Amino acid sequence: MSLTKRIWIILATVIAIGVIMSYIVRNSGEQAGISSRNLVSVTIPKLNLIKQLRASITEHERLLYEYYARTTREGLWEKIKSTETELADQLMAINEGFSGHVMTLPKLYGEIKALQNAIDVNLISNSTDWDQARADLAQLTKVGQQAEAILVTLTKEVEEHAQQQTIRSQQQIQEMVNLVILYTLVIMASALVLGYFTQINIRKTAKRRALAKFPERNPNPVMNLNWQGEILFANPASQKLLKEIYPESENLTDLLPTDFQENLKSWQKNYDGQINFNADIDTKHLEFSLSLLRDLESCHLYIEDVTERKEAQDQLEYQAFHDVHTGLPNRRKFELDLTHHIKHTQACSILLISIDRFKFITASQGYHIGDDIIHHLGKRLQELTASMSCQIDTYRLEASTFCLLVSHANTNEVLYNAKLIQGAMDEALYVNQHSYYLNLSMGYCHYPQDGNTTQGLISNAHAALNHARKLGDSIEAYHPQFHASEQSWLPIERGMREALEKHQFIMFYQAKVDAQSGKICAAESLIRWFKEDGSMMSPATFIPVAEQTGLIIQIGYWIIEQGFKQAKQFHDAGHNIQIAINISARQFQYRHFLDQLSQLIESTQVNPQHIELEITESLIMENADQSISIMKKLKAMGFSLAIDDFGTGYSSLSYLKQFPIDSLKIDQAFVKHLESDENDKSIVAAIIDLAQHLKLKTIAEGVETHEQWQILKNMQCDYIQGYYFSKPSTPDKLLA
Incomplete structure (x- = not known):
């Protein structure tokens, strides 16, 4: 119900109550008026009439007594007759207004009149009978008393009636007062209710006015x-x-x-x-x-x-689905498009493209150069795919990985296009007035032959790409066997966790000897895993799995701890043998690596100068600046540092001189054919010469023959390591 309707209902109710109360008050007023008029016009006149009649009877009786006393009519008879007339008139008036006892009054009036005449006749006669006169006067008094009694009764009746009328009038007046009070309360209550609703109405009206102004003041159309x-x-x-x-x-x-x-x-x-x-x-x-x-x-x-x-929104959507450096669609857009092909069963091929050794480019040239190379490569890929016969969409997935989504193409077409792209890389990319020649590894798979889910196809394409990366500058189609090695990791991972619990890992040590004297001066710690059945698993098999699963952090900690303890034992026993410990890539980048070393130094009480940490060249170059920072902290702790497998990576000479290292380890790949391969001999000689100019020691790995030892000795190599002098063995056999 609307507010206005409520207000009108309240007003109508108040008016209706007012009309009803007015009618009741009017009737009550009329009744009170009638009672008042009766009191004034009837009751009071009756009382006056009775009073006059009583006075007239008394006066009439007094005049007759006076007449008896004077015995003469002179001056009295006219008064007596006048009083008699008044009595007659008054009796007539009373007779008209009363009943009951009033019927007796005329009779008494007749007796009074008869006694008056008898007294008059007796007194005017010559022989007045005074006894009779006294008897008549006595009778007159008696009759007067009878009339008085009747008039007293009448007076009481009239007074009682008047009192009843007065009470009735008072009741009617009180009823009117009560009604007026009630009506006043109703009016007041109604006024409060009306005031409340009026206030609400005022507020709503104000709101409506404000809302009415809303369109006018709204800043929008x-x-x-x-x-x-x-x-x-x-x-x-x-x-x-x-x-x-x-x-x-x-x-x-x-x-x-x-x-x-x-x-x-x-x-x-x-x-x-x-x-x-x-x-x-x-x-x-x-x-x-x-x-x-x-x-x-x-x-x-x-x-x-x-x-x-x-x-x-368009800009955000563009950024959400496009790469910031190349402007190409990103991984999210690629996954959506691939899902669309699968949903509509549209045959397609996925070709992943990765830049070989891109990390070393960014490490040596800086990330801004890397970003520019990515930009120019993306542009070249777009130009190449635009000229190809089939429908190809180009994406940048991450870092140095691009993707081509080829619609309705067979294996031969994908391979042909991949070779075109690979051939186009023979032409240099020019970035900031420098030329860069890139080698690309590519892996591809097909829908629906190689999978029917988005993630499955992407995983298979990555498996093909990873296989191509291992070969370098290669194009590989997906084959299910690519996942076999990854699936074999699961039992190895479970076995390593069990080996840690059951202490199946043991440490072997391979001697490093002075190239000139042949004396042992250091030993490299090498982990071995002997299973419960007595078989040994090669570190080349389980270390990569440990790297991928993260177990290398836990295993590496144990290796370092064992190396520290062994170095302490050697030196406590008087053996001046330094222990070399290999540090894995994941362990080197672990945020608590330095803290762990500090804790182990304290717990084992080893002298850090008796420890050499070996870090691979490729590991350092993944993030050269960060590596230099960590290596400086390791040097500050007292450790010796060596670059392992030197010559197999792509380190920059500008960075090499910044590395706070003590020695270079020449990879065994260069030592293996040292006697017969002049190139290897030149490389080894160059590394030794470089190290000497940088005031670094050199260690040649994989020395297996006397001839290799003599060549290295003549080249002034500092230390040699290999099966010719010592196979990995337990500490006690090492010293035997």
Whole structure:
């Protein structure tokens, strides 16, 4: 029920109560008036009449006694007759207004009159009978007393009746007072209720007024249209937007889509409530909200200029699905597109492309050069794929990995296109006035032959790419056997965890000897895993699994701890043998690596100068700046540092001189054919010469023959290590 309706109901109720109470008060007033009039016009006159009659009877009796006393009529008889007449009139009046006892009064009046005449006759006679006269007067007094008794009774009756009328009048007046009080309370209560609802109405009216001003002051366009779509009202913001879009136009319909009228008819037939839609009006993107008011046959149209928001959303969407450096679609977009192909069973091929040794390029040249190379390669890939016969979409997935999604192509076409791309890399990329020649590894798979899920196909393509990376500058198609090695990792991982618990790992040591004297001066710690069945698993098999699974952190900690303990035992026993410990890539990058070393130094009480940490060249170059920082901290702790497998990586000489190292380990690949291969001999000689100029010691690995030892000795190599002098063995056999 509306507020106005409630107010009218309250007013009508108050008026109805007022009418009813007025009617009741009027009737009560009339009754009180009648009672009052009866009191004034009837009761009081009756009492006066009775009073007059009593006075007349008394006066009449007194005159007759006086007449008896004077015995003369002179001066009295006229009064007596006058009093008699008054008695007659008064009796007549009483007779008209009373009943009951009043019927006795005329009889008494007759007796009074008869006694009056008898007394008069007796007194005017010549022989007055005084006894009779006294007897008549006595009788007159008796009759007067009888009349007095009747009149007293009448007086009481009249007074009682008057009292009843007075009480009735008082009751009626009290009822009127009560009704007036009640009505006053009703009026007051109604006034409070009306005041409450009026206050609400005032507030709602204020809100309605504020809402009425809303369209006028709304910063967004607001329009009111009739059921035919004609604009009846438009706020100032509508005019402002119109001028922004069409400065010369005065027609507000220009703000509406061209198909608005047609759509409005359809909406009116098929929809209720609110309809939201978007439209481009010239350069603006507008958002419309249409409210259909069927009961009013009217429409409210709200318009918002969302151009900036739409541009921001488009930009965010672009950034979400595109790579920032190349502008190419990213991994997320690739996965969506591949999922679309699978959903619609559209045959396609996935070709992953990776830049070989890209980490070393960024490490030596800086990340900004790496980003520029990625940008130029992405551009070249787009140019190449645009000229190919089949439909190809190019993506950058991550770091140095690109992807081609080839639609409706067979294996031969994919391989042919991959070779075209690989051949195009013979032409250098020019970045910041420098030329770069890139080698690309590629792996590919096909849908639906090699998988029917998005993640499965991506995994298979990566397996092919990883296989190609191992070969380097290669193109490989997916084969299920690529996953076999990865699947074999699971039992190895479980076995390593068990080996840690059951202490199946043991440490062997291989001697490093002075190249000139042949004396042992150091030993490299090498882990061995002997299973419960007595068989040994090669470190070349389980160490890569430990690296991939993260177990290398736990195993590496144990290796370092054992190496520290062994170095302490050697030196406590008087053996001046330094222990060399290999540090894995994952362990070197572990955030608590330095803390672990500090804890082990304290717990084992080893002298860090008796420890040499071996770090591979490729590990250092993954992030040269960070590696230099860590190595400086290791040197500050007192450790000796060696670069392991030197010559197999791609370290920059500019970085090499910055490394706080003590020695270079020449990889056994260069030592193996030292007697017969002049190139290997030249490389080894160059490394030794380089180390000497940098004031570094050299250690040659894999020395297995006397000839190799003599060549290295003549080249002034500092230390040698290999089966010619010592196979890996336990500490006691090492010293035997």
